[in-house]
Amino acid sequence: MDHLMRPVIEVRNLDLGYGDYVVMHDLNFSVDKGNIFIVMGVNGCGKSTLLKSLIGLKPPEKGEVLYSGKSFWDENEIGQQKIMRRFGVLYQNGALWSSLTIQENVALPLQLYTKLSSRQIQEVVSLKLSLVGLDGFGDSFPSGISGGMRKRASLARAIALDPDIIFFDEPSSGLDPINARKLDDLILELRDVSGATIVIVTHELASIFAVGDNSVFLDAESKTMIATGEPKALLANSKDPRVIQFLTRGAEASLPGQQAGSLNHE
DSSP, rough: OOHSSSOSSSEEEEEEEETTTTEEEEEEEEEOOEEEEEEEEETTTSSHHHHHHHHHSSSOOOOEEETTTEEEEESSSHHHHHTTTTEEOTTTTTTTTTTOOOHHHHHHHHHHHHOOOOHHHHHHHHHHHHTOOOOTOOTTOOGSSSSSHHHHHHHHTTTTTTOSSEEETTTTTOOOOOHHHHHHHHHHHHHHHHOEEEEOOOOOOOHHHHHHEEEEEEEETTTTTHHHHHSSHHHOOOOOOOHHHHHHHHTTTTTTTTTTGGGGGO
């Protein structure tokens, strides 16, 4: 039973840095199965560095990142690769190959990491493109579709191998509010359909409140986490002015006579 209840991701006493420069220290949080977990904070607070440590691109200075109880950075290369096969990653710029069509981009991880036949790969690609609303665009090149469609094509590639953990790096970056909302809806649908656990690095308030089940707030000044919890609950209950200012962008807090505590009634 303990194994069944264990969080999918556990971050324990994590310190992140570059040489003598400390980015973040003493990070402790966990992500439960099927949650949409938000890593939030102002630009430059260390969100992207934390993401790199979570997905295996940068070892921490100290501490552990555990996946279903296995400490990623204590594993050998084979063990790390096995854990990383559970990941899907949507990078901020999409990272699509410009010389490949959309369907060729989505097919690439299937060609590299599975033994599926060409026909089976095409079936999977068609399914993933349909899931993200890109039926009929498989023969298009990235340069021939809109920014919102490129994000969805990147998502189709990220889920090609049916990962059970999906990481998003600033998914709404560069999108207008309408397309950003469509992407939020797609993330919710993806979680509901696949049961995947989702981690999103973002500072976009609309997305944070629309999709977040839980969150951690990274503070640039103290270089550590200063809050964790469901974003709407943090807005209602936090007394930390840094958290309130971020979650309101200072709007309510700047009104005459407005106190952080009065947010409890909103």
